Amino acid sequence: MSVRERTRQRLGAALWRRPWLRGALILSPPLMWFLVVYLASLVALLITAFFSVNELTGNIVYQWTWANFSQIFTQSVYGVIILRTVIMAVLVTITDALIALPFAFFIAKIASRRSRQAFLALVFLPLWASYLARVYAWINILSNHGVLPNLESHLGLPITNLAYTNVAMWIVFSYLWLPFMIVPIYGAFERVPDSLLEASADLGAGTWFTFRQVLMPMILPGIVAGSIFTFSLTLGDFITPLLIGGSSSNFIGNAIYDSAINGGDLPFAAALAFVSIAIMAIYLFLARLAGAFDAI
């Protein structure tokens, strides 16, 4: 046996005897990346939020100041933007949950095995298909000469001028994030054994009672998981407000985009980004208080 061979064997044996060493070797590259790139960036974001921009030169002044946060909390325009964003996120979340619940119930519990596969494929397609393509499609549908006004005039219906309104935003957001709500709710329905529903019926519970007392508690974690996506995605989007929304469609996302990209005010954008992180944190906390994570 050559020296090299023996060294390799010893090395293998040493690694086998020390699982922590193997673990450390395997985990350190990805965790280092995560630490150095992602977590450090979040810290950089927090630090940047306390800097300011020199109004004359446009350069960042690396001096500690609360100015960005006090501006956000004292100027009513930002209060309005934050409120509008949260209301939109809530509306979109509720809309998607109301559509996803019966739909997911149907594919999980009523549809035949084969059509279930087909339905799932049809949900996954828009989940992964180009986000820009899906937004662009709605511009073509809602615009003044778009598919919807066209269809309405053909049918002799009153023409709805939805283009560049908050209603349009609500429709498009609900459309964009719907698959993110369907998938976890479907997963939750799938985990409910049919026998449980049969037992409930055998014990004399009506459909509505079974739904409320047996199904809902098991589905709730799925709804919460989906709502985290719909909420977070609505908070973080600036493309849809810019392309679909109108002059009254300022949301946190495009306020951040405006300050960072057009206004050159990275510190103020960072402070706004922390507001959306705070909203997410509050949302998760409330969901936890409501016991949404107990079943997970």
Next chain:
Amino acid sequence: MKLARFTRAGLAVFAALVVLFLLGPLLVIVLFAFDKSNVQSLPIRHWTTHWFAVAFNDPAVRSALWLSVKAGLAATLIALVLGTLVAFGIHRFRFFGRDTISLMLVLPIALPGIVTGLALQSAFNLTHIDLSIYTIIVGHATFCMVVVFNNVVARLRRTSTSLIEASADLGARPLQTFRLVTLPMLSTAIIAGALLAFALSFDEVIVTTFTAGAQNTLPLWIFGAILRGQELPEVNAVVVFVLVLTVVPIAYAARISSGERTFGSGESK
């Protein structure tokens, strides 16, 4: 649960409407891409592939496409290695803070994309790193890693460790076991993860906005062109091209990992 036939039929109709709602808009833009007119409207009178040719011969589109492909491939490669490693580590070893780490890994997906983008821009700004293709790749690799992780960890949970132990008992070295036993068991999950990661990167626009600087990836070119409201028929052709390029790898990934629910583990733009 007993449901009246009426309720069942109602749910079936509702489900069909939801599918129409989900797919109808995509159908509209695919059709519009072949409309000869400058202003697209239904019904389409003259069909053409002219706009695809226009888009393909546009130097701005070409360079944006090339940048997207390069960044996507590099980010996928990094995500592939890091995502597989972390899936292994989390699955095979029990250690303090393991649950925290696996929760933290999902952060780039659970937090709004704009936060990730702006955080990266702040970090590059503080460390005086100029925005380039490398900063795009770093950003994409970070969220693509999560996709690969989700796919591989889902497969690992389904495979037993007895094969690996048997391989070691029969005298295989750890690397041999990895190459000849573990990797073949995971290969389709890894490939599916890589395809999804590439599709995600190729279409990503929110994080990229903050990490690209003056460069244009294909999604950034599309976004800019829609914002300006110019060259819309050409934009439509490019959008359909991106749509196809994201759907094909996804369909393939779904096929090779069929039977597994690797998709439900979440993804965000």
